[in-house]
Amino acid sequence: MKSLDLSLRQKRILHIMQHNDTYITSAALAAKLNVSSRTIRNDVVKINEELAPYNARILSLKSRGYGFESEDPKLIESLNQIETAFFSKENRARYLAFKLCFAEEPQNLYDLEDEMYISHTTLDHALRDIASQFSDHTPYIRLIRQKETVRFEDDEMKKRLVLVEMLRKSWNYHARRNAYYDDNFIEPKVLDFIIDLVSSNLNKYNILLEDPSIVFLNLMIAVMYYRIRDGHILPYEPPIPKADTSVYYACQDILNTLTDHLHCYIHPEELDRLYLFITANRLLDQTTLTRETAKDYFGPNTRLIAEHFLTMIQNYFRLDFSDDDDFYITLLQYIRTLQRRSDIYNEQYTSDFVKNDLRIELIIAHLFQPLALQYLGKTLTETQLIYLAYCLCGTLENFVHNHPGDKLNTVICCQMNMPFLFAMKRRLESDFGNYLNITALLPVNIKNSFDFTDTDLILTTVQKPITRNPATDTLYMSINMTEDDLARLEHLILQRTIRKIYTASPSPHDLFINAFRHEKTGHGDPYSIFRDMAADFINAGFVTSDFLNDIIRHEENSTYAICPGVAYIYSLIPAEKSAMSILTLDHRITWNTHKIRVFIMTCFTLEDMPITFRLANLFYDEAYDLPKIKMEENPDVLTRYYLSFIDEPLTP
Structure with missing residues (x-):
């Protein structure tokens, strides 16, 4: 069968479009694939040229984005698979x-x-x-x-394991094959038989695995069959004890049926490998997991690590997650998987996009690294850190929900009649009730007499100033409350919520004013930049060499370079004094595919560590304007630019 003459990125775009139920913008695609919107537009042109003979195309609708249409979607899916090509x-x-x-x-x-x-x-x-x-x-x-x-x-x-991992990577979870590669190694009919066989036996014995583990298991059995058929046998090992009888019986049934159907002799060592994999990855019964029953399912060491992590989160960031039972149980399961060294993750995400989106959760996740080294013997990989950040995602939301004092005191100011304001309030409470405490519904005509002292946020449908209170943000919304209005509100809520979490001493303002500065330097790699910037803090006696070593370990596990223009570098090792260093280059260096000129490093005392949240949001979201920062060489100009966001309320 022919294949489409497309690059791997273009094939990924086509795969995303085929399995996306709604329209998707070029900006969203660009963020997923870590390229520019222009690159996406050029790729779509090339894709459509290749699709034209097959009566398929990617549609582009103004204000909606891209959609996909095809007379024969399955044909396009087959054509989109790579056979043998070496262009990447x-x-x-x-x-x-x-x-x-x-x-x-x-x-x-x-x-x-x-x-x-x-x-x-x-x-x-x-x-x-x-x-x-x-x-x-x-x-x-x-x-x-x-x-x-x-x-x-x-x-x-x-x-x-190498074969399985290559087959599993880029697996198409919408079908029963790899999304981008046409592997002739495994016959489709054999793989289909194995998938159905495994599914029926796991269901029969009430064994539940995560989707990535199921895919791995299916491919593991398929690879086993073909390797045995070609004469590659596992070496003899003594039989292992099999305490989990349901898993043992499931393994027996799977291999016996496989032997009968495919006519191959399967050695006992294969059953042991299968048993070990399933027991290591078997999910616990979620209906019986509670904080009270945790001791029945998780060992004392697992619970100790979880408690230690929760204590560190509270000590470093003033966040008490101890009353979040769902998070506690999820954390225990995550740690248990790490201890069994059986973690198999779906990595079908764009790392930089996820790291930017979960930047606060990832800062918290990095607190786990010393615990991983102490209890597991090695630090977490980037993938493991990202999935720990997913565990934390929603926990911050739950924290705000369970601590009403942290909600934003909000006033709705609108020129419509009161029933409309009431409807607006109910809709906002439905969508953002965990974050907003709506305290008043105001006609516009009384704005000058209303006391906004305790108001964090004003939502108004009139385009005129409502208050001069510098601590109050104002967001204009259309009467119809469009998707764009709600997206801007969600963005502002994120900024204000993080602002409420971090402490105010010292002020980020003072950090910028008193920062060490390096202007238009000629560094050619990030590690020399790390050394020179960390030397500012080390020579001042704020930190020891452990600070620099931790930054290097962080970079080796999960790079700081997550977007073009600017890189924020930090360590969670407490310092004697909080400080900042700003470095600009006389050129841009390419680091993790991003061109970067501006580098900002901080060290914090334990008391000031929550400011890391504020600065991560500032550099990567609130004040992220690539045209403004990508060519800037003067640290003083950068300081004034960032201070304009720190010293003014967050009004989109």
Whole structure:
């Protein structure tokens, strides 16, 4: 079958459009894929050129965005799968990894170059990518280069894990195949049989797994079958005890049926591997999990880690999540998964987009790193941090909901009759009741006599000043309360909620005024920037070298560079004194695909640590204006720009 002549990014755009029920804007697509809106528009033109012969296209409607239409969606989905192409580093690394897994002997480097039509340097980069994915991380398979050859170490289980991971990556959860690659390794009818077989047996024995684990399990069994068929058997290991009888019976039934249907002998070691995987990833019965029953399901060490983390959150950020039972149970399950080293995540997200969206939750998540090192022996990966941030997502909302004093005192000021104001109040309470405490419904004519001293927010339908109180934000909304109005309100609520959480001493204003400054420096890489900026704090006696080491570890696990223009660098190791350092370059450097000129680093005392929230919001949302900051070289100009947001109320 033919395939579409598209880049991997263009194929991703087409995949998103095919499985999106509503229109999506170019800005939203750009954010998902970490490119500009112009790039998206150019990609859509190319995609439509390829789709034209098949009576399909991506529609563009003004004010609505992009939509997809096709006479034969399944045909387009098949055409969108990649067979063998080497136009991107992902394709090259994937092809090589498959090649090395299947190879019976070392592969000659020059033969690989000729086979893939690539240079020696490009091949070397592809092999480094493989080592980064599979040698430096699970399954930790050694990539052995000897003279002019390369091979994987002779470990059958590790080779299988490499195969499963490559098949699982970019899995199409809307269907039963990979979204972008047409893998001839596994026959569709065999995979369909395995998927149905696993599903029926897990249901039979009331075993529940998460979707990513189910996909992994199905592929694990499929890879097992084909490797056995080709003569690759796991080495003998003594049988393991099987305390979970339901999982044991399910494994037996799956493998017995597989043996009968596909006519292959399956060794006992395969059943043990299957049993270990399912028991490690089996979900607990959510209906029986409560704070009171937690001791029956989670060991003392798991509960100790959770309690320690909750205490750290309260000590560092003044946030008491101890009364949030749902979060506590979710946290326990997350820690249990980490302890079993069985975590399998759906990574079908754009990392920078998620890290920006969950920037506050990720700051809190980084508090877990010393606990991970202490109790688990290693720090969390970026994916593990992101999923911990997802655990925290909603917990902040619940915190505000359960602490009414933290809601925004809100006044609605409108020229319509009172029944309209009442309806407006009810709708806002329905959508934002966790955040807004609506204290008054005001006709516009009494705005001058009303006392706004205790008012955080005014929502008005008239385009005129309502109050001069500097502590009160004013948001204009149309009478119809459009989607755009509600989106702007949601944005403002986020800013004000974070403002209420952080403490005010010292003021961010003072941090900027007293900041160390480095203007138009010639640094060429982020690590030299880290060292010079951290030296400001170290030489002043505010922090020790542990501060710099923590920043380097943070960068290696999860980069600070999440958007173009500016990077905010911080550590959660408490300092003797809170301080800021601002550095600008005489050029922009490319860091994690982003071009960045402005770098801001902070250190905070334990008491001042919540200001990290305020600054993360300031740099990445409230004051993020790429045209204003991408070419700015003067720290004093940047200081005045950021202070204009700190010293003025948040009025969109």
